[in-house]
Every structure is written in C-alpha cells, then in structure tokens.
Amino acid sequence: AAGVIQSPRHLIKEKRETATLKCYPIPRHDTVYWYQQGPGQDPQFLISFYEKMQSDKGSIPDRFSAQQFSDYHSELNMSSLELGDSALYFCASSLGGGGGTEAFFGQGTRLTVV
Amino acid sequence: AQSVAQPEDQVNVAEGNPLTVKCTYSVSGNPYLFWYVQYPNRGLQFLLKYITGDNLVKGSYGFEAEFNKSQTSFHLKKPSALVSDSALYFCAVRDVYSGAGSYQLTFGKGTKLSVIP
Numbered sequence: 001a002a003g004v005i006q007s008p009r010h011l012i013k014e015k016r017e018t019a020t021l022k023c024y025p026i027p028r029h030d031t032v033y034w035y036q037q038g039p040g041q042d043p044q045f046l047i048s049f050y051e052k053m054q055s056d057k058g059s060i061p062d063r064f065s066a067q068q069f070s071d072y073h074s075e076l077n078m079s080s081l082e083l084g085d086s087a088l089y090f091c092a093s094s095l096g097g098g099g100g101t102e103a104f105f106g107q108g109t110r111l112t113v114v
Numbered sequence: 115a116q117s118v119a120q121p122e123d124q125v126n127v128a129e130g131n132p133l134t135v136k137c138t139y140s141v142s143g144n145p146y147l148f149w150y151v152q153y154p155n156r157g158l159q160f161l162l163k164y165i166t167g168d169n170l171v172k173g174s175y176g177f178e179a180e181f182n183k184s185q186t187s188f189h190l191k192k193p194s195a196l197v198s199d200s201a202l203y204f205c206a207v208r209d210v211y212s213g214a215g216s217y218q219l220t221f222g223k224g225t226k227l228s229v230i231p
Contacts, residue, residue, distance in 0.1 A: 004157070033217065042204060042221040043158070056217035090157055098208065098217040100146040100165035105157035 002026055004106035006091050012112045013081050021076040021109045025093030031055065032074040033103055034066060035090040043090060049074060050097045081113045116141045116209045120222035127195045128230050135190040135225045137205030147188040148206040148219065149179055158204060164188060175199070195229045202226050 005024040013019050025032050031050045035043040036059075045058035049068035060066070063081075068074045078085060088110050092103035117140045127133045139145055146165055150158040162173025169181045179190045188205060205222040 031217065033219075042223050045218040045220070048217040050217070058218055092158075100163060100208075102148060102160045102163050103219065104160060105150075107155075107157040110155075 004091055004093050004104055006089075006106035006109050008109060009107065010110050010112075012114060014114055015081055015083060017081050017113075019078045019081060019111060021078070021089055021091075021111070023074045023076070023091030023093075023106060025072050025074070025091075026104055029093035029095050029104075030072060031094045031097035031101075031103075032068055032072070033092040033094075033097075034060075034074070034076050035092065035105075037088040037090060037108070039087070041087075046076070048097065055097055078111075083113050086111060086113045116145075116207050116218075116220045118205050118207050118220055118222035120203075120205055120225045122225050123223070124226045124228065126228045126230060129197055130194050133190075133192050133195040133199070133227065133229070135203050135205075135227060137188045137190065137222060138186050139188060139205070139207045140186065141207060141209040143209050145188075146208040147179075147181060148208075149173065149177070149188075149190050150204045150206060150221075152202040152204065152224070154201075161190070161203075195227075197229045197231050200227055200229045 033048040034046040037043045046060040048056045052068045066076045088108045090108045092105040094101045094103045148163045149161040164181045172178045206219045
C-alpha cells in the first residue's frame, strides 16, 4: 500500500539558511499534518491542512510557513534556520481530519543545522 | 487543553511474558485515544485507537488497549511479548470537544519497550 512520502530524507543546512521539506500524502487523503520531533522528544504538532486550507496551528515558529497544494502535497518552508531547528520532521496524512481519524506518518526528514 | 502522560520511560519484559505500557490522559471533554509505535529512524506506525464503544480495543500485531474513563487511562497490552516488539511507543490524544478546527494530536513522551530474549 502507498504510504506518505517525504523528501528529502536527510538535509544539512547552515545557520540562517532556508530549507524546504516536501510531503506527498497517501492517495485520496485530503489532510496533511506536520510534526517536529527533537532528539529523545515526543512529536510536537506544527500545523495541519485540510482541503488545501490551514485547519489547525500548533507551535510553529514565525520563521516557518507551510501550504498544501492543489494536488494535496504539502511543503514546509523554514527560513533563518537555527541550531535548535535540528530535528526529525514528520508529515502525516489522513482522510478527513481531526476527531477520531488516525494519521499515517511518513518516515520523516532529518534536518541538521550546522 | 489536552495532555498525555506516560509514566514509564522504559519497560523491560521477558519474551513470552505479557506486557503493559501505561498511558493516562487529560482532556476537557471526551477523548479520542491512539497508540503509535516508532522503530529507530522510522516514522510512527499506527497501532490502534479508541473512539467510542467497547472499552477494549484490538489493534495491529496482537496489541490491544483498555480505555478506563474513571482512571483516565488507556494502557497498551499484549498477552505475549516478542523481541520484535522492542521499540518506542507513543500514546496520543485528541479532545472530542476541541471543535471542528482541532486536528492536533498531543503525544506523550514515549515509553521504550525492551523485550529480552
């Protein structure tokens, strides 16, 4: 079965640079979520989109922005990168969102800021 | 606000023995509860969820979880542990009454399960 695809899998950036993470949801899924997981930490919710509109917002820094495109893929744009942004970034998707809907996670993008 | 507590950072169990990974939650309304498993350098895999109905929920790989409203708990269980069950387990909650705009899953800190051969 098709899963959530994230690219790139690994990314190394220098401080103050920008990064773009991409997420391709499971086919027919209309909801995308972004999570950040620091080393040894639980995943922290950043933002979600339902039918290409922002549906919920968590602890996403102002330096980050995201959108969901017409083909339902999503991109997380990160600017003015800081060392503390080094983390595993997960995208998840679901059919419908919220409530009792389970989200299916991709394998993540490991971002290292040096 | 919604929150999840996993009181044990690590659980060790011998192969073939039953396992329990504990989870308690706090929501203002009624909860939707989820368990996910994470293997090293991998994404989170959905195991099971509780929405409503029967308090005992069965999921993937022989796992089950029991919802207890009075104790606000949702402990993950398996009758006979396998070495391959060794992984990081996350409990997560979403508040039913957070409104249509609430999509956020709040995760616990995770419990590392080690199954000893």
